[in-house]
Amino acid sequence: MSQAAYGDYQDYAWAEPHTYARLGRLISQNTGIDLVLPALPS
Amino acid sequence: MSINPVDIGAALIAAIGGQTSAPPVVLDGPLQRLEGGFDTDTFLVSFASAPHDWPARGVLRLYQAGTPARRAKAEAAAQRVVAAQGIPSAGVLMQGDDLFAAGGDPTRPFMVMEFAPGGTLLSRGLRPSPFFFRMMAVMANLLADLHQLDPEPLRREFKSAGLDPHALGPDRRLDATRERLRGADAAGLLRVSEWLETQRPGEDVLQRSVICHGDFHPLNILVDQGRVSALIDWSNVSVAPAEYDLAILCLIARHGPLELLGPIRWVIDLFRGYLMRRFDAAYRAASPGTKISSATTRCIAPSWP
Numbered sequence: 012m013s014q015a016a017y018g019d020y021q022d023y024a025w026a027e028p029h030t031y032a033r034l035g036r037l038i039s040q041n042t043g044i045d046l047v048l049p050a051l052p053s
Numbered sequence: 054m055s056i057n058p059v060d061i062g063a064a065l066i067a068a069i070g071g072q073t074s075a076p077p078v079v080l081d082g083p084l085q086r087l088e089g090g091f092d093t094d095t096f097l098v099s100f101a102s103a104p105h106d107w108p109a110r111g112v113l114r115l116y117q118a119g120t121p122a123r124r125a126k127a128e129a130a131a132q133r134v135v136a137a138q139g140i141p142s143a144g145v146l147m148q149g150d151d152l153f154a155a156g157g158d159p160t161r162p163f164m165v166m167e168f169a170p171g172g173t174l175l176s177r178g179l180r181p182s183p184f185f186f187r188m189m190a191v192m193a194n195l196l197a198d199l200h201q202l203d204p205e206p207l208r209r210e211f212k213s214a215g216l217d218p219h220a221l222g223p224d225r226r227l228d229a230t231r232e233r234l235r236g237a238d239a240a241g242l243l244r245v246s247e248w249l250e251t252q253r254p255g256e257d258v259l260q261r262s263v264i265c266h267g268d269f270h271p272l273n274i275l276v277d278q279g280r281v282s283a284l285i286d287w288s289n290v291s292v293a294p295a296e297y298d299l300a301i302l303c304l305i306a307r308h309g310p311l312e313l314l315g316p317i318r319w320v321i322d323l324f325r326g327y328l329m330r331r332f333d334a335a336y337r338a339a340s341p342g343t344k345i346s347s348a349t350t351r352c353i354a355p356s357w358p
Contacts, residue, residue, distance in 0.1 A: 030310040037308055042248045047241050 026051070058084040058096065064152045065098065065113060068163070071154070072147055075104035084113065092117050097168065107146055110168040115152060118159045122150035123216055124288060125162035130210040131290040132166070135264065138202050140195070141281045143169045169285070171277030178271065179320055184279060189328050192274060193335035195281050196298060200263040200340055204292045207264055221292040222262075223254060258294055261344060265291045265298040270305045295340070296349045303329070303352040 025034070028051060035048040062084050069078045084096035096113045103109065116125060129148040136142040143166035151160035171177070178188035208218040219225060231246045266273070267289025275283045291297060306329055321328075333350070337343075 025310055027310050030308070033308055038245055042245060044244050044248060046245065049237075049241060 073104045112166045114164045116162045122162045126214045128287040130214045131287040134207045134210050143167045143283045169275045169283030171275045171282045173272050174274040174276045175271035177276045189331035190335040193332050194339050197339035200295045202264050204264045223293050262292045265293045267291045269298045295343050
């Protein structure tokens with residue numbers, strides 16, 4: 012994910028790394044898509 | 054760029070003066086910052102001299118620079134409509150497209166609302182008191198009441214505010230999500246967007262659309278003396294099947310960022326299954342006619358028969 016795109020959300024609690032990873036797993040489970048989430052910019 | 058509350062107060066006085074014919078507004082002390090949403094600044098405003106029929110205290114909700122004016126218009130429209138139909142909501146005193154109209158680029162839309170007393174339902178519910186056992190019923194009854202409202206007045210209010218009533222429906226939200234994901238340069242998530250396209254609700258589902266808050270959770274409900282004083286933050290208001298609100302609540306309650314809650318996170322973590330089952334039972338009792346899909350039920354109360 013681009014830094015510019017992430018920049019809009021990085022202060023948002025849902026972008027906290029554990030929550031972000033948990034959401035990724037949830038999306039995969041519910042859609043059946045083997046989702047590889049974009050890495051969060053460090 | 055952060056702006057000094059003194060400058061914001063001065064801009065607010067000018068904005069009120071420009072919209073009302075009242076004698077000059079005088080603030081009773083500086084604006085006080087309140088805890089607010091992720092993308093707004095919120096202030097308590099005390100008036101020494103306010104426009105007539107305004108209360109002595111109000112809340113200024115100031116959107117981030119560059120926020121489209123339609124967002125503040127949509128929120129104000131939603132608050133007006135639900136308040137008129139009996140949902141506790143902060144009355145809208147004034148709404149504008151740009152608080153800093155004189156030099157505003159990008160613009161900062163704003164809204165001035167009545168001050169709703171109390172604290173969040175979560176903070177009140179987690180105090181050691183019997184309210185802990187009642188808070189899910191309070192929440193469920195509020196949502197059930199909202200879902201009983203006729204959505205037509207909201208569509209009409211959107212139209213008269215110059216907004217597109219179709220923007221309230223799930224189609225536009227799906228479109229917006231796709232555009233955001235494209236713009237985010239996140240190829241993997243575009244597959245999710247394609248999947249969402251295949252899940253667009255059919256006409257039979259959309260026919261049972263109601264007014265949905267769109268971000269219904271205990272931090273957006275203010276409670277005073279055991280009663281709801283306001284349901285706040287209407288930025289995601291939609292007209293959609295009731296399951297839309299239920300699914301969002303479920304997502305937030307089961308998977309939300311508990312880190313937000315600091316030291317009380319363990320209490321919530323321990324009780325979230327119990328609390329959601331209480332919510333589920335109370336919501337069903339309060340809205341027996343509302344159809345809830347089995348997928349939504351599994352999410353809200355997975356161990357519930």
